[in-house]
Amino acid sequence: MGKDLAEEFPVARQVFEEADDALGFAISRLCFEGPAEDLQLTENTQPAILTVSVAAFRVLKEAGIGAPAFVAGHSLGEYSALVAAGGLSLADAVRTVRARGCYMQEAVPVGTGAMAAVIGGELNEIERVCEEARQGQICSIANLNSPGQAVIAGNTEAVDRAIERLSGVAKRVIKLKVSAPFHCALMRPAQERLAADLERLRFNDPAMPVITNVDARSVTAPDELRDALVRQVSAPVRWVESMQLLLGQGVDTFVEAGPGKVLSGLMRQISRDVKTLNVEDAASTEATEAALAA
Numbered sequence: 001m002g003k004d005l006a007e008e009f010p011v012a013r014q015v016f017e018e019a020d021d022a023l024g025f026a027i028s029r030l031c032f033e034g035p036a037e038d039l040q041l042t043e044n045t046q047p048a049i050l051t052v053s054v055a056a057f058r059v060l061k062e063a064g065i066g067a068p069a070f071v072a073g074h075s076l077g078e079y080s081a082l083v084a085a086g087g088l089s090l091a092d093a094v095r096t097v098r099a100r101g102c103y104m105q106e107a108v109p110v111g112t113g114a115m116a117a118v119i120g121g122e123l124n125e126i127e128r129v130c131e132e133a134r135q136g137q138i139c140s141i142a143n144l145n146s147p148g149q150a151v152i153a154g155n156t157e158a159v160d161r162a163i164e165r166l167s168g169v170a171k172r173v174i175k176l177k178v179s180a181p182f183h184c185a186l187m188r189p190a191q192e193r194l195a196a197d198l199e200r201l202r203f204n205d206p207a208m209p210v211i212t213n214v215d216a217r218s219v220t221a222p223d224e225l226r227d228a229l230v231r232q233v234s235a236p237v238r239w240v241e242s243m244q245l246l247l248g249q250g251v252d253t254f255v256e257a258g259p260g261k262v263l264s265g266l267m268r269q270i271s272r273d274v275k276t277l278n279v280e281d282a283a284s285t286e287a288t289e290a291a292l293a294a
Helices: 003-008 010-023 027-033 042-062 077-085 090-107 123-134 156-166 185-199 222-231 239-248 262-270 282-293
Strands: 113-119 139-146 149-155 172-175 210-212 217-219 253-257 275-279
Touching: 003 010, 003 027, 003 042, 003 282, 010 027, 010 042, 010 090, 027 042, 042 077, 042 090, 042 253, 042 275, 042 282, 077 090, 077 210, 077 222, 090 185, 113 156, 123 139, 123 149, 123 156, 139 156, 139 239, 139 262, 149 156, 149 185, 156 172, 185 222, 210 222, 210 239, 217 222, 239 262, 253 262, 253 282, 262 275, 275 282
Parallel strands: 253 275
Antiparallel strands: 113 149, 113 172, 139 149, 210 217
């Protein structure tokens, strides 16, 4: 993950070196070589994805394509978006998301929380099922990813009850292999710990508006950006609304910077009338540069 970028582009290599220095260990080696079981620990996954995403963004920026009109990131990706916009330094961001990963993992004992993807089904029906499944526990919508995809999270027993009930409401329900139930009320202990860390960081005026997960709103005020990062820990990711906001602003080209094409796939479910590109290695960088220059 990211190795090709670091080998091909000095600006990407510099990002990995900066992240390594900030963390005090070689996150670059984990990205490039693994082992997978270490990389998959959330306290490593979060700074790793952030680092690769910022490296990809800076490669594209150095190519002289021009600054984006807006930035946005899904959950952890909101930190990448803030770094891209200059609202937060890379060093502060990688240290913070590593702590964020630890706090999230420690908030709920392994096995006591769960998440499930819900494909198809009306939002109000999914919400109704979550309410019925709670029975004194936590079960709620964690991600609103596209018009046909949501994710629920909460106590394992409550999520299992919801999965059973959703079989008659949704086209498909898939229990996810995750280490913790993100973006639900069970994450409040992590949110409180992260809030103290974020309070100590310097947030700058971003070079362009950031679309925040928690409110699906265009934000430029540093204090509001900090507050949004705090609240998103236990609140749903309102991704489809965020993308619809950008569509309403006339955005017609979306570039996904970082490993994978998950967000590009979600955008195709939200709108097929826009250009969707990605940057994760040398080949995709070259293709995206050509598409943007056309």
